[in-house]
Amino acid sequence: MTVTSKMNSVSRQSVLSRLGPGGLLYAANKIIAVASGKDEDRWRGKDEGALFKRWRRTPSSEPATAVPAPATPQSQPSELLKFLAINALELSAPASDALLKSRSSEWFQLSGHPGSLAPAGPGTVWKRRAAGDHPTHNPERDAYEALAACPYMRSAIPRYYRDLEYGGEHFIELQDLLHGFRDPHVMDIKMGTRTFLEDEVRNARARPDLYEKMVRLDPNAPTESEHAARAVTKLRYMQFREQQSSSAEQGFRIEAVKLPGQPPLTDLQKVKEPKQLAATIARFLGDEKHARRAITARLREIRDLFERSEFFRTHEIVGSSIFIIYDEERVGAWLIDFAKTRRVPEDIVVNHRAPWKQGNHEEGFLFGLDRLINIIETAGLSEKDSEPEVTR
Numbered sequence: 001m002t003v004t005s006k007m008n009s010v011s012r013q014s015v016l017s018r019l020g021p022g023g024l025l026y027a028a029n030k031i032i033a034v035a036s037g038k039d040e041d042r043w044r045g046k047d048e049g050a051l052f053k054r055w056r057r058t059p060s061s062e063p064a065t066a067v068p069a070p071a072t073p074q075s076q077p078s079e080l081l082k083f084l085a086i087n088a089l090e091l092s093a094p095a096s097d098a099l100l101k102s103r104s105s106e107w108f109q110l111s112g113h114p115g116s117l118a119p120a121g122p123g124t125v126w127k128r129r130a131a132g133d134h135p136t137h138n139p140e141r142d143a144y145e146a147l148a149a150c151p152y153m154r155s156a157i158p159r160y161y162r163d164l165e166y167g168g169e170h171f172i173e174l175q176d177l178l179h180g181f182r183d184p185h186v187m188d189i190k191m192g193t194r195t196f197l198e199d200e201v202r203n204a205r206a207r208p209d210l211y212e213k214m215v216r217l218d219p220n221a222p223t224e225s226e227h228a229a230r231a232v233t234k235l236r237y238m239q240f241r242e243q244q245s246s247s248a249e250q251g252f253r254i255e256a257v258k259l260p261g262q263p264p265l266t267d268l269q270k271v272k273e274p275k276q277l278a279a280t281i282a283r284f285l286g287d288e289k290h291a292r293r294a295i296t297a298r299l300r301e302i303r304d305l306f307e308r309s310e311f312f313r314t315h316e317i318v319g320s321s322i323f324i325i326y327d328e329e330r331v332g333a334w335l336i337d338f339a340k341t342r343r344v345p346e347d348i349v350v351n352h353r354a355p356w357k358q359g360n361h362e363e364g365f366l367f368g369l370d371r372l373i374n375i376i377e378t379a380g381l382s383e384k385d386s387e388p389e390v391t392r
Helices: 012-036 079-089 097-102 139-148 208-217 224-229 234-244 274-285 289-308 365-378 381-385
Strands: 108-110 113-117 119-121 124-128 160-166 169-175 185-191 252-258 315-318 321-326 330-336 340-343
Touching: 119 169, 124 160, 139 160, 139 169, 139 340, 185 274, 185 365, 208 234, 252 274, 252 365, 274 289, 274 365, 289 321, 289 330, 289 365
Parallel strands: none
Antiparallel strands: 108 113, 119 124, 124 169, 160 169, 185 252, 185 321, 315 340, 321 330
16 A cells, blocks of 8 residues: 655544554444443453553452453653653654644654554554665565464464555554553564674674774674774674673573663663662562562563464564553553564574574574563562663
């Protein structure tokens, strides 16, 4: 579908066309919910799974219980929360002209993601095709379409609406995961021991520019021979970067955290050791033991669905993230980001836990998910006092 109309005045027809299927679906559900008094927050049918689980604050000795949706209207996420949600989805999609005028305060310029980022419509966002993708090949779109059709995985990902073109560029429209939450806790976690594609490191030529980058990060990192040559290979540099964070050893790294009433923490590269990870997660969970139980249950569910999915038996899942959200009433966790998802050769079997060697296509996704679940389950409240090295 191509979006080309540019109008100074917004007619009813143009508003409907700009909302797209995702926005129209949300609006229709909203109208039905208001008319019937039913909860509009569960967009999917029972066969597709709940978007999130609701829970009530209870004493620590009592289990969390599900509650119906509040009848009062829910406030929208703050600008900082929009910032974090869009950052987690790596969005860089321009919204339509009408939305630009009405929602300009929700646009953000993010380091590492050039271009304007914004919601695309009520409850939806646009994501630009990854740079470097062939015009006829969109791995992320293909992954979302395949997972949306998978009976196991469709409840574990943001809802996928469509592929579209706007201003000569291609985008996909996805569910805005923060829509409907009220000032929640948010965490974006990059999964895997390897977050680069094998194709990216096949060239064995040593590069001076990568040596300079390595030295700026750690002057002692290059070997004597690398210092002498003043150059390192792309593989050497990429593995060095993975070792700078918790990715290489733990199979995941915390990309960003947002706590209610505080600015986002977006530079967490030095949160590497298990004690630091546990302390960061303990701060994220606070005293909400029921949220901890619900998040753990949801991650175990995602792991089970992942292991049962034929898609993941035949694909390497590189650079994907788990996005966790909870507020006073609900908990949600989703698998996001598939720009580097690739089908493995037919003679290759991946289990997503084995160590990576060039050519085996293992990325350590499930290895990292196992570790993440264990840390969330065991991170003690006393560990909140151990401050990780971060900058705001």
